[in-house]
Amino acid sequence: MSQSQIAVDLILQKITEQTEKAKSRVEKASEVLLSPLKTDLATTPFEYVYEEDRVRLKYYKPEQKKHKIPLLLIYALINRETMLDLQPGRSVVQTFLDQGIDVYKIDWGYPTRKDKYITIDDHVNWYIDNIVDFIRNRHDLPKINIMGICMGGAFSVMYSCLHPGKVKNLVTTVTPTNFDTDKGLLHIWMKNSHAFELGDTYGNMPGDLMNLGFLLLNPARLILDKYVGFFENMDNKDFVENFVRMEKWIFDSPDVPAATFQQFITDCYQKNLLIQSKLELGGKRVELKNLTMPLLNIYGQYDHLVPPQACELLTKHVGSKDTEDICLKTGHIGIYVSSKCQALFAPKVAAWLKEREGEDKADHSSRTGSSKSVSAPGTDSGKKADETGARKTGAKKTVAAKKTAAAKKTAAAKKTAAAKKKTAVKKKKTPGRKV
Amino acid sequence: MTEKKKNEAGAELLFADWMKSVTDFWGEMVKTEGGIPDIFGLPSSVKPKGIRQTQKSWETGSKIFQAVFSSFSSPENMEAFFKGTDTLPDFFTSVQRQAWDGIFDLQKKWMERMARIGQETKAYNFEDIDQETFKTLRKIYENEFRKFLHIPTLGLNRFQQERMNNLIDRYAIFRTSVSELLYMFYVPIEKTGAVVQEQIEEMAEKGELFTDFKDYYNMWIRILEGHYMTLLQSSEYTEVMDNAIQANVDYVKAKEAVMYDQLQKLPIPTNKDMDELCKDVYLLKKKVRELTKKLEGATE
Numbered sequence: 001m002s003q004s005q006i007a008v009d010l011i012l013q014k015i016t017e018q019t020e021k022a023k024s025r026v027e028k029a030s031e032v033l034l035s036p037l038k039t040d041l042a043t044t045p046f047e048y049v050y051e052e053d054r055v056r057l058k059y060y061k062p063e064q065k066k067h068k069i070p071l072l073l074i075y076a077l078i079n080r081e082t083m084l085d086l087q088p089g090r091s092v093v094q095t096f097l098d099q100g101i102d103v104y105k106i107d108w109g110y111p112t113r114k115d116k117y118i119t120i121d122d123h124v125n126w127y128i129d130n131i132v133d134f135i136r137n138r139h140d141l142p143k144i145n146i147m148g149i150c151m152g153g154a155f156s157v158m159y160s161c162l163h164p165g166k167v168k169n170l171v172t173t174v175t176p177t178n179f180d181t182d183k184g185l186l187h188i189w190m191k192n193s194h195a196f197e198l199g200d201t202y203g204n205m206p207g208d209l210m211n212l213g214f215l216l217l218n219p220a221r222l223i224l225d226k227y228v229g230f231f232e233n234m235d236n237k238d239f240v241e242n243f244v245r246m247e248k249w250i251f252d253s254p255d256v257p258a259a260t261f262q263q264f265i266t267d268c269y270q271k272n273l274l275i276q277s278k279l280e281l282g283g284k285r286v287e288l289k290n291l292t293m294p295l296l297n298i299y300g301q302y303d304h305l306v307p308p309q310a311c312e313l314l315t316k317h318v319g320s321k322d323t324e325d326i327c328l329k330t331g332h333i334g335i336y337v338s339s340k341c342q343a344l345f346a347p348k349v350a351a352w353l354k355e356r357e358g359e360d361k362a363d364h365s366s367r368t369g370s371s372k373s374v375s376a377p378g379t380d381s382g383k384k385a386d387e388t389g390a391r392k393t394g395a396k397k398t399v400a401a402k403k404t405a406a407a408k409k410t411a412a413a414k415k416t417a418a419a420k421k422k423t424a425v426k427k428k429k430t431p432g433r434k435v
Numbered sequence: 436m437t438e439k440k441k442n443e444a445g446a447e448l449l450f451a452d453w454m455k456s457v458t459d460f461w462g463e464m465v466k467t468e469g470g471i472p473d474i475f476g477l478p479s480s481v482k483p484k485g486i487r488q489t490q491k492s493w494e495t496g497s498k499i500f501q502a503v504f505s506s507f508s509s510p511e512n513m514e515a516f517f518k519g520t521d522t523l524p525d526f527f528t529s530v531q532r533q534a535w536d537g538i539f540d541l542q543k544k545w546m547e548r549m550a551r552i553g554q555e556t557k558a559y560n561f562e563d564i565d566q567e568t569f570k571t572l573r574k575i576y577e578n579e580f581r582k583f584l585h586i587p588t589l590g591l592n593r594f595q596q597e598r599m600n601n602l603i604d605r606y607a608i609f610r611t612s613v614s615e616l617l618y619m620f621y622v623p624i625e626k627t628g629a630v631v632q633e634q635i636e637e638m639a640e641k642g643e644l645f646t647d648f649k650d651y652y653n654m655w656i657r658i659l660e661g662h663y664m665t666l667l668q669s670s671e672y673t674e675v676m677d678n679a680i681q682a683n684v685d686y687v688k689a690k691e692a693v694m695y696d697q698l699q700k701l702p703i704p705t706n707k708d709m710d711e712l713c714k715d716v717y718l719l720k721k722k723v724r725e726l727t728k729k730l731e732g733a734t735e
Contacts (some may be wrong), residue, residue: 010646011644014647017650021660113713114716114717117717117718118717126724188668189676193673193680194680194684195677195680197681198680201684201687203706216620218660219620220623220660221656224656227654227655228652431724
């Protein structure tokens with residue numbers, strides 16, 4: 001009689017062990033789930049300093065100010081900006097504060113039916129412009145720094161092209177600008193879809209419907225496996241708190257104003273007008289050549305919503321000669337919330353901004369050959385690249401920071417003084433309400 | 436055939452008798468001053484004008500009714516009437532046949548599908564997705580049933596009726612489209628089950644079975660994810676998804692139109708009213724912004 005090839009005894013033993021583990025896990029889980037859980041989002045202290053219609057501006061004050069120029073964070077209209085301040089220890093906002101930056105963040109609020117006619121033009125040339133003016137007035141500065149996230153990044157690009165005189169440095173993160181790619185499912189689906197009609201049909205594009213669409217991008221993982229993972233770890237309090245916090249954020253989805261949604265789908269996803277400099281807002285063409293300020297473009301290698309192909313063309317089309325691409329080995333959200341990227345992403349942005357603090361437009365536009373392209377972290381040499389997790393490709397890079405510090409300081413101080421005199425920040429009244 | 440004629444002759448006689456009694460009854464009713472009770476007990480000459488007019492209308496109506504009914508009694512009309520009733524069963528048979536044809540067709544497609552279940556499953560391949568069932572279902576609806584909802588509506592409420600018919604029509608299409616979309620999401624699960632089964636068989640033959648159940652789950656979820664990734668990028672899926680979106684848009688719009696009919700009778704603003712108002716406010720705000728900018732520019 002031949003010996004059985006299948007280890008039945010081992011299988012049975014494993015099943016017994018797992019049943020015992022599951023029983024003990026369920027017992028512990030009930031204790032965890034019934035105990036008080038810390039699942040609050042966005043706990044970093046802030047104050048609302050400006051509001052207009054549904055839009056409000058959050059201000060985060062650093063304990064010790066080390067940057068002269070404040071940073072405005074422009075989040076997408078999809079989901080909430082609370083993701084940038086998810087929890088202590090995983091907060092992009094907190095990292096910026098630790099670096100001594102004055103941080104402003106636009107809270108787009110929850111659009112209602114009355115907002116259905118609000119277009120991209122209104123968001124960019126009205127709300128963002130008024131907020132930028134408000135911050136410029138508040139800090140008595142001609143220009144401020146802007147960092148855009150996803151759709152908010154696309155808005156930032158549009159704004160910087162139309163108002164280059166008000167933007168000192170631009171950082172785009174997971175920002176789609178080239179929509180003509182078949183690498184992301186959203187790009188494939190939206191190409192010939194009538195989804196743009198949904199906004200007008202429902203008043204605004206319902207956030208829940210969009211969320212359903214996002215879940216369907218990977219049903220096996222997002223609808224099934226994720227919750228299996230939760231079941232397996234529900235006796236771990238930290239895990240449960242993080243999981244619930246993320247669930248809260250994911251399903252906190254404001255509707256998107258119908259007109260904006262429709263325009264974003266047709267002009268961007270279907271006609272790909274932005275990267276071709278053919279997009280028009282308020283009768284004005286969004287020319288990427290007008291984007292002359294330093295540009296840092298960061299995106300995720302495994303981003304299934306905005307793949308690298310949708311992001312990486314931007315730096316090749318803008319007028320600025322000081323550009324940098326960084327491709328991090330992470331996904332769409334991982335850039336902001338994964339602990340690995342936390343250590344790389346925000347400090348890198350802060351350092352990049354600090355390097356360019358003293359220079360004005362004339363300075364950086366005169367720089368030649370300062371564009372650089374870097375890729376996934378930890379894959380190549382270069383001390384600085386290793387620190388930021390970036391790999392230098394070395395093709396066309398001249399790092400501005402290597403200029404002698406003394407010369408830079410003097411020149412910058414002179415230029416800033418001159419620029420200040422010239423522009424003498426017009427104290428413009430902003431139509432919104434100072435809070 | 437002779438039997439049928441005999442039956443018809445019997446029915447005709449019976450119908451003629453019934454017709455005569457009905458006509459006589461209404462004749463008598465008209466004579467009793469239109470069947471209207473004389474509550475005032477007044478002679479007809481001094482009755483109020485309104486009552487006299489009502490009586491006149493009643494007489495006219497009854498006479499028309501009598502005339503129509505008497506004409507039915509004539510042998511030639513009687514024959515035509517029975518011909519008409521003869522066609523009724525034909526009508527029902529025809530409708531029934533159309534419905535059954537559709538169902539048989541559908542059943543045939545399902546049988547074909549069932550027969551294919553035992554065939555080999557190709558992993559990460561969606562060329563053989565069985566959409567025919569849904570196409571057939573939609574075709575049956577569109578060819579055989581939809582036309583009933585598009586019969587021209589008449590009269591005062593024709594527009595309301597038309598909108599209601601449109602809602603029923605759009606709902607039916609929406610349901611079909613959603614079913615097709617849901618079916619598409621089920622296909623990878625079915626395929627994954629088959630692929631996993633094959634792999635387990637292979638592993639069992641080699642004596643390399645996992646001892647941990649989690650490993651089977653990981654294998655299953657990995658294959659399922661792969662199947663979904665292939666499916667979701669396919670043009671077949673994109674088409675079905677877009678059909679469902681369009682059907683949803685049409686259905687919601689049709690529902691809004693019917694809701695509007697109902698709500699406008701109540702003192703409640705409808706979505707349409709609010710949208711118009713919001714648009715006015717939006718345009719006004721925009722105008723004020725432009726003027727403010729111009730004013731600021733002028734004062735500077």
